[in-house]
Amino acid sequence: KDISGGYYGDRSISLDEAPVDVSSCTRALKDLSIHPEQSTESVFSKVSFALHRSGDTEACGVAPPSVTALQHALASLESYDAVLNKYQVESFLTGFFADRLGTGKCGPEEGTSLFDYCDEGPARTVIQPDHQKLVHVPHGDSMSLPCRFYTREGRRISSLEFLKELADLAVQEASDCPDETCGFAAIELYAVPAGRMFMFAPSHVGEVFELKHVKDSIGEVITVETLSLEPRVFDIHNFFTVEEADQLLIKALGETSETYGFHRSTTGTSGASVFSKRTSENAWDTHGVTAQKVKRRCFSLLGIDEYEESMSDGLQILRYNLTKAYTSHYDYLEDKANKELYDYDSSMKGGNRFATILLYFSDLPEDGGGETVFPRAWPVGLPVEERVQLPEAIKQLRASGEADLLTPGSWEEEMVAQCRTRLTVKPRKTRAVLFYSQYPNGTLDTFSYHGGCPVLKGTKFAANLWTWSAIRPEFPGAPTKREKTPEEIEEEAAATRQVHATFRNSGKDPRFDASTQVYYEDLTFFGNLGPNDPPVGVNTFKTHKWNIKVNGKTLKSFVITGANEKEVFVI
Ligand SMILES: O=C(O)CCC(=O)C(=O)O
Ligand SMILES: [Fe+2]
Incomplete structure (x- = not known):
């Protein structure tokens, strides 16, 4: 029976009824709340997965509900009896979706598969800081890099438990739906190729994304x-x-x-x-x-x-x-x-x-x-015939006198005219x-x-x-066009090498009395540095700034130069 009602095309569900040996994946099944004996009760028997390529508003493929398929995929994992970490989850999901969707769905071009999308090959894969942690996915005779999977709001699918939560939510939403048309429970996921960044995929102006998951927010939902x-x-x-x-x-x-x-x-x-x-x-x-x-x-x-x-x-x-x-x-x-x-x-x-x-x-x-202006875009909703071109905008501006403090003909004046007619914030x-x-x-x-x-x-x-979108210049591991020379490697290491800094009060400057204190930046207290206090030693890095405060007021600042492994600062 095709419970998707044909909504997802003519692909009907063929549940593979072959018994699955799930002895190697009991923990994973537990995290998904799938009980091997009552798999038809599982929420995954009701929910399909709609997979999107990163940034696409339309799904590139839909995997209809199948607990058996999930069990098969889990059983083929190399016996994990512990909680899967997020890299293992991503590896699992990549293999699962590539298999369920098959060739022709979600590949980068026709006739390719999700594997080809997730793994763009060495010439196009950004080596991110966690690259070594990626769990490669078996793909025919070779291995593929995994995608990462996100909700529409950019929350990473980092555990099977979270996947189960999403399934519950999708089923709940479908059953809350007032009429027949909105009907089927589906988890919408966005696949991001290895090394690339998640980006929001809006389909229309005004579309809102609720980010309940953002850490350390200010109380209200972002x-x-x-x-x-x-x-x-x-x-x-x-x-x-x-x-x-x-x-x-x-x-x-x-x-x-x-x-x-x-x-x-x-x-x-x-x-x-x-x-x-x-x-x-x-x-x-x-x-x-x-x-x-x-x-x-x-x-x-x-x-x-x-x-x-x-x-x-x-x-x-x-x-x-x-x-x-x-x-x-x-x-x-x-x-x-x-x-x-x-x-x-x-x-x-x-x-x-x-x-x-x-x-x-x-x-x-x-x-x-x-304002912040985006001069290649017009204000949203402005009818084409109401768009004001630059010469006209300059004329209007001069007539208003509102930019009289700018030199006529200057780039600033032209910019104000643009700012009044193009997309701005x-x-x-x-x-x-x-x-x-x-x-x-x-x-x-x-x-x-x-x-x-x-x-x-x-x-x-x-x-x-x-x-x-990758480690930025001058940080270790940044992408380079060629191998670094030994001198460049040394220079880079020096830039990030830890420095041991010592602050000492010579007692010669009467301003630095018994209330003298050492702070990292403005707010982090490190130690007292009165004339009779012992020196304060810290491990720090190049560019870090240390302040010497007396009664809460900064009287002297030191910036770590990184020139030497040990630096001594005397007040
Ligand atoms: O000040 C603004 O509105 C824009 C600033 C900006 O574009 C930038 O700092 O890169
Ligand atoms: Fe900018």
Whole structure:
């Protein structure tokens, strides 16, 4: 009997009734709540799997319900009698779906299978930090790399128990359904090839994703609302608090180091340089308590279940004073002279920035500018005949007098005209926005072109987190175009080598009295450093910043240079 009612095509269910020896997989069956004697009672006898390729709104294949098929697949695993870890679960699911869907479903092209989709081959597979942990799947005479599987909201299927929960939920939803049409219980899963990143797959503007699973959220459920499909831009609701905004801002404003404090922004890859069309300033917050919390939340939101310091830039705090702006650009980097060691080709096995999360820290007046503009897209819902072209927009702007503080004919003036006619996101304190710079297959998305509009009233504060699709440059394990030379390996090791730092009070400077204390960054107390206290020793890393405080006020800061394995700082 075809209980799918033909909805999933003419594939009828043929339950393989051959007895299955399940003695090797009792634990897995337990996690799925399948009792071998009463398998027809299992929720998996009612629920099908609809599999999507990453980023696709339509399923590429449907596996109809079959407990026997599940049992067969589990029994063929090499006897695991413990709880499967997430890599084992993914290996199992890849084999299970490839087998259930067969050739012609969910492959990268016609006549291929899910195996060919999940394993793109050595030339196209990004080596991620956990690559060694992947559990290869038997595939004919050879082995394939597994996909990772996600819910529509980006929660990774990391245990069989979670799969069971999803099955229960799907059956519940189907039975709650008021009429016949919506009928069949299905688990929608999104398969992501080994080495690639999960991305939300919206089908229409306004579509909302509820992210109940995001770790360390602010109490309310985080929701992701689709603002535009091309480029893919999303509002993130309930992402951060006023308090977090203030903490980040106060820390950035109080930062005195040249590297981390506010300074004129630069652009480019190596030896970044000042750029006449990025007039704003920025500060960096890599290890602050709030910055770490927010960065981790960003990863969780993006579907990355294990935080990875090497896969994002620090949190970059942005300040745009009056008239300041950042001309439209891509957040991904181009190795224009093709002279770098790092492999920026994210469509193959290299890496690049793939997602940007922008946090807005200020409310700007209605005509105060400072929007984030996506000049290749028009406002959503605006009828084609109402689109205003640039020359007309400039005329209107000049007539309004609202950009009189900008030089006529300047790039800033032209940008304001663009900002008033193209797709924009308006700054608002606690607003957060996500957009992607890559497609799910790693190719670059040129629609992601965007900029920070000139500020016409007040000051705009914001922050961004650029997240990479692979380990970013200068971190160990980053994808490179060729083998590294021994000198390069040494340089890289030095950049991340642990440094033993000692702080000592010479007693010569009377300001450093008995209340002197050593802090890591601003908030982490390490030890007392009065004239009579013993030296404070710590293990730390290059670029880490240590503060010497007296009565809570920072009187001196030391940044670890990494030049030597041991560094001594005397006050
Ligand atoms: O300030 C903005 O709205 C955009 C900033 C931006 O594009 C960036 O920092 O990459
Ligand atoms: Fe940007």
